[in-house]
Amino acid sequence: MSSYLWPLAGLALANLLGIISPGPAFLMVSRAAAGRSLGIGVALGAGVAVAATMWAAAACFGIALLMTQFVSVYGLIQIAGGAYLIWLGISAWRHSRDPMPAVQSAAAPASRDGIARAVLTGAWLSLGNPKIIIFFSSIFVALLPHDAPVWVRLVAVAIVGVQEVSWYTIVAFVFSRPKVQVAYARARTWIERALGTVLIGLGTRILVAVRL
Numbered sequence: 001m002s003s004y005l006w007p008l009a010g011l012a013l014a015n016l017l018g019i020i021s022p023g024p025a026f027l028m029v030s031r032a033a034a035g036r037s038l039g040i041g042v043a044l045g046a047g048v049a050v051a052a053t054m055w056a057a058a059a060c061f062g063i064a065l066l067m068t069q070f071v072s073v074y075g076l077i078q079i080a081g082g083a084y085l086i087w088l089g090i091s092a093w094r095h096s097r098d099p100m101p102a103v104q105s106a107a108a109p110a111s112r113d114g115i116a117r118a119v120l121t122g123a124w125l126s127l128g129n130p131k132i133i134i135f136f137s138s139i140f141v142a143l144l145p146h147d148a149p150v151w152v153r154l155v156a157v158a159i160v161g162v163q164e165v166s167w168y169t170i171v172a173f174v175f176s177r178p179k180v181q182v183a184y185a186r187a188r189t190w191i192e193r194a195l196g197t198v199l200i201g202l203g204t205r206i207l208v209a210v211r212l
Helices: 002-020 024-035 038-060 063-067 071-094 112-127 132-142 150-175 178-186 188-211
Strands: none
Touching: 002 132, 002 150, 024 038, 024 112, 024 150, 024 178, 024 188, 038 132, 071 112, 071 188, 112 132, 132 178, 150 178, 178 188
C-alpha cells in the first residue's frame, strides 16, 4: 500500500496545480458567486467538479482510449459543449451593461431551478473541453503505475473529485463576500466582457478541433 502513496500524492499535487490555475471555470464560478449568490456559485462549481471527475474516471480506467474508437460520439459532445460556451460568451457580452440583479446574501437560499441550471452550466463547461481529458490522461499515465490495482485508481479519482469540489466551494465563498460583490459591481461590465471573450474563444477552439 505504501508504494502507491507517492504516486497518489504526486497526482494530487498535479491536479491541484491544474485546478488553481485561473481558467474559464474559475471565472464562471467567481462571477456567479459575486454577481448572484453563494449557492449559485457552489452549484456551478459542483457541476464543473462532477464533469471533471467523470473525465478523470474515463482517463483512469482507459475509457478515454475507448472513446477514440467512437470519434463521432465524442465529436458531438464537443460540438454541443463548444456551441454552449459560445452562447454563454455572447450572452455575457450582450448583458454586460444590464442593471445588476439583486444580489442574494450568502445565507439566502437559491431557487431549485437556479441551482439546477448552474450545475448543468458547470458540467457543460467541463464536458465540452477536450483539454481536460487530455490533462487527466497525461497525469494518470505519468504518475500512476500501469499495473495499479482498481482500489488505487478509485482513490485517484476520489482525490480529483474532492479537490475539485473543495476548490470551487472556496472560490464561491470568497467571491460571495460583500466587499468582493461591491468591487464586482463596479467592474462588472469589463468582467462580463472579458469572460465573454474567453468563453467565445474557448468554444471556437473546441469547434475548430472537432473531428467527426
